[in-house]
């Protein structure tokens with residue numbers, strides 16, 4: 001049976017940073033809805049152009065398009081063993097759609113780690129975030145600096161600061177998270193899938209806590 005893990009947490013909690021390590025370690029596909037939107041934007045597809053308006057305002061892209069995009073992604077061959085979802089679902093409607101999609105794939109959500117970080121820390125995290133142009137690898141000016149300023153350690157591409165990481169948009173995104181995404185915490189807690197991890201610890205400590213939780217469900 002495939003394994004599906006949903007990483008939950010506010011913008012800047014460290015979902016992308018942790019998903020990269022854990023997906024590799026567990027042999028799961030890493031599916032980041034934000035990365036897929038940004039790839040579409042770079043390629044100037046219709047989806048990318050449409051999503052850009054919402055992303056720049058710090059709002060959510062409408063459920064129907066987002067759900068269709070993830071349904072297609074989950075059907076690809078690299079997801080046969082399962083996937084680690086980073087940034088999806090973000091609304092109750094997306095969570096319900098995900099349950100249906102996974103049922104047709106013969107699986108279900110197996111674990112929902114929630115990376116908890118208070119709002120004031122998020123603003124500093126996103127203000128110092130540098131993202132790689134080629135593949136979305138993530139750094140922080142203070143907490144996880146690249147070896148050479150402005151250059152990705154992994155693929156050598158240019159690092160940039162995301163338009164939506166400016167303080168005003170960050171505030172909006174945190175509000176959107178509280179209003180639209182935070183209800184999922186109760187949804188998954190009721191299903192006994194939630195596992196809360198303290199995201200204010202150093203990156204390696206968060207990884208350790210997450211790996212422990214993920215390994216404990218492997219094979220169940």
Ligand code: ADP
Nearest residue numbers: 012013014015016017125129139140143202203
């Ligand atoms: P998300 O995907 O949840 O938005 P990211 O993984 O992109 O979060 O992390 C946001 C920023 O915070 C990045 O600059 C990243 O390097 C940094 N970061 C991630 N985890 C930690 C941590 N545990 N401590 C300090 N900084 C972190």
Ligand code: ADP
Nearest residue numbers: 011012033034054055059060061066087088090
């Ligand atoms: P972060 O790393 O801060 O958590 P993401 O890269 O996941 O941010 O998302 C960036 C933007 O992409 C969001 O603000 C939103 O506009 C859009 N987006 C990403 N995932 C979703 C989703 N599941 N539903 C709707 N919009 C989304």
